[in-house]
Amino acid sequence: MNITFPDIVFVILAALILGCGAIVAYSRNIVRAGFSLLGAFAGVAGLYFLAQANFIGAAQILIYVGGVLVVILFAIMLTRGIAQAHSTNPRQMVIPATLMGLISAAMLITIALYFPWRLRPDAPVATVHSLGNALLDTYLIPFEFLSLLLLAAMIGAVMLVRKEIKESGKEESR
Amino acid sequence: MSRMAVETLDNESTIVNMGPQHPSTHGVINLRLQLKGEVIEAVDPNVGFLHRSIEKIAELTQYTGFIPYTDRIDYLGAMFGNMGYCMAVEKLLGVEVPRRAQYMRVIACELNRIINHLIACGTMSMDLGAFTPFLHGIREREKVNDMMEKICGARLNYNYMRFGGVSLDYMPGLDKEILAFLDRFERFLPEFNRLITGNEIFVQRLLHVGVIPKETAIHYGLGGPNLRASGVDFDVRRDYPYSVYPEFSFDVVTGGHYPGECGDSYARYMVRIDEMRQSARLVRQAVEGLPEGEYLAKVARNPVPPKGEVYSKVESVRGEMGFYLVSDGTDKPYRLKVRTSSFCAMSVMPEIGPGLMVADMTAFFGSLDVVAPEVDR
């Protein structure tokens, strides 16, 4: 078997993702679990970079690390006494969870091994251009629908938050 | 009230100690803040870290020997401690102060007011994150400090006044030097205003922050610029005239015509800025009309006042500073009580503090211009 340099990088990144994922799942300290998500996200971004998808990789970092993770950490930190909470999930669901995990793992492995993956010689080069064209030309209508959905979600979130402030009342009136 | 509030807090709040080792508390003051997010729910000013029992020292020291201690009550406005105490003893002794000495006292006091307000405005801008205005203020203050060396021999703890006058006559040419400084100072203030006072960020940080209503200011016994910024037109120099202040023309600056509200932090800041102008005006009048004559009346070396009690007050930089002196006919005071305005300013914090943000707290605290040794004495 001919090992190439990208293979080594891939293995390292995969180890990073899996390791950090394991910490997320098993760490008894929820803050550390939150922070180790960073490793998982960064590893995925690294995979994108490895696959020459620079734009997607950078977007992964920008959105997941700079956005999602920060919001998650916000939520964790602003929850009182969270640092003292040393238990993760309750234990009674161990057997179903293991079963589910095994089944999905088996499925994924089967797909990975038996799906006829094709190597495309004409891999896209300028990822931003093709992406832009795809979003604003070929898939314009789905794209706009998605934006509309997000807008609706945002307005909904704002409405929910506003209501709460109104209820909790007079203190904020200053 | 505030202590109770702090101790019966619910789970949602955080208590933080602001001070005694905190960069914005200007000395050793501890504020316990109860925070909800960044909004303050309760403030508990914890005074007493700088208590040096000055009032007790007065009972153990001869009358003259206590003058240097009055410097240490409010070290940024040492002249006013001198002045108030000397006036109290003079009242007891029935000493007439020569006119030249009165003028020299007024000059020294008003110069002191200028440099104190320079520091106050400077530290306030430093609390809001601008470091440069503070050092510009310090730079101009240094010029007055150099003159103070010539006036009385010291830069901070002046110990200038004596019963019946002042300790030193002017060096030749000193009056011209003071006038030259005033010329520069009147040009410096607009530049200072361009640098920081007019700055939109600075203004927005202060407008409507820590508003002390008129009634609250009176009830808590605030004094000086803090009181006047709330719209109370009160100035000991004008309303209970002492020394030769009635001979000069000056305006009492009050808040209310500045942007924002009457009694907010910006009004307090601006009152200080405008008071510096008035003080410069006073100094100019006094230097130009400085009479010839004695600078120190003949008073016994170790005066023994008759039995009695007396209260004298001066308009210190931080408001009314009062000395209540009881004499039992010996050469040492029976009791001395010093009334200081910083203490009152600290006491208003639990009332005004809740609802501010942490960043507002530093602005509000800076605008009160509290000096720690004056709080505790």
Add this chain to the structure above:
Amino acid sequence: MKYLFDSLTANWNLSPWMTTLALVLWVVVITAGVLVFMATFAGFTSWVERRIAGRMQSRIGPNRVGPFGGLQWLADGLKCFLKEDVIPKATDPVLFRLAPYLVFPGGFAAFAALPFGYGIAASNIDIGIFYITAITSLVVIGILMAGWSSNNKWSLIGGVRSAAQIISYEIPGGLAILTVVVLAGTLNMHELVVAQGGWPWHWFIFRNPFTFVAFFIFFASILAEGNRTPFDLPEAESELVAGYLTEYTGMRFLFFLFTEWANVWVISALLTTLFLGGWQIPGITDLGATIAAATSLGKWFWVLLSVAMFFIKTSALVFLVIQIRWTLPRLRVDQLMIMCWKYLVPMGFVTLLGSAIFLVLPREGAWAWFHLSVQGIMTLIGFAIVAGLIGRAWYNIHALKDRISLENWL
């Protein structure tokens, strides 16, 4: 700098494995080079900043170590390295130790895509500006981590403030970037510079009124992302003691500050690249063609000249960034958000739209004159602002009857 590597190894006939190894080695060398530049610059900036601040405050600043105090930063750095590394007992030991090393790459990795001159960039990646925006968001995580793990209330407030601030200001910053990206039609840093020209009226900042505004929007938001005054709330020393830095000492503390000073360069370099024509030399319309036509010595001359241009522009902006820090007070938290969401974001949308309108305007015939005159007017306005600043400074000196003196200037 991949092209340099390719040209070097073109006729070596290496095996694929050897090529990979050589490439790794090459990357390490480049990284070390950038790191050395960043370290020197960050240290040097710390000295320059203190000297400039000193002058502005009628002081002198550090002037004892080395010539004009120029080695002060080395002394301070050494001192910090030798200091005891205090880790308070109540901290989260792992995260507390890790945080500085997360902040550091966020600042460092941005250097990889900055074009220092014609073809002088560690990596000329396709999505340069987008990459920098993404990679600098790593800093947030580090700061949050530092703030939380310090187990100090001031630190926590500082960390949370910082995160809120950085993720908010990414939006106006991104919009301002888009304003010029729309004009250039590329995210590549090199091509962004190529799309501009040598003379000021060719720069993006003076391209039309909207990019002019976008410059200031970008300036404000990138200052906020770099935690510089007037947006230094996370470490507001008069409010939060030192914010997320409160519990850090010695080397770890230095890492944070190091990143901050390196960030000054990133801020200025980004502004230069996006708005001020980057490494473009006045009078040269197509630097690539000029270099291709020049002799081998001439090639070096042109490249170095372009590097010099970039450094001049960036240094001027570094000075401005430092000057702003020592002039302005700090905003409050809610004002910071108001400024972002009520002022910068709407203005950012307007600039994006306006710039796009300018892009679709025709460029032929009379329209060419229109574009040229708009550029000319904007340039004049820009220079009028600079001239006004100098004139106002002149007035300030004379209003106080001071004299111009360069005593102890260096």
Add this chain to the structure above:
Amino acid sequence: MLKQYFKNIKNASTSIFEGLAVTLSYMVRKPITIQYPDRIEKPLPEMLPPTFRGILEVDTGICTVCMACMKRCPLDTIYIESERDPETRKNYLTRFDIDVARCMVCGLCTEVCPTGAIRHSTEFDAVTSDVINLVMRYVQPGDKIPAYKVSKEEEPPGVPQNEPYCRLKKQWDAPAPLQPDEVRGAVRWKKQTSKQEGR
């Protein structure tokens, strides 16, 4: 509403512009820093006005041993001992100590001195490795200095008005030996000669 919006933008930009102009103007103005102690033209005590209240110094030659300064000092900084010769009925000064570490330079003692024997110098930097070294001893142990008599005809020497006055240096250059039990610091504070040479 909208007017206020644009007014805010205008105010912010103009005020920031003004602030930048002020700080920029200071780039080319002279700093006021005095680079004490080594980069000044002459030693700082000589630059201070003669009224400056520095460390106390005593001219024992004109001391009348009236002890007014000792009684006046609020902090008991000054300690004076005298001896009366029973035969000649003359007063002798046998001890004159000033604890400079405790002194708060208030200047009350100099005002009561009838001859100006105790007065302030313009020295202020009394830096020493041990606080005991700051006990200034103006009469060597065992010495007896006859008290100065103020004569009716002659004016007392008094303080020369408005003249820099640093006689203290002499005292410090040749310090009096301390009592054996008092010697804790190795060297009594000595003025650094390099400072006077200047740089």
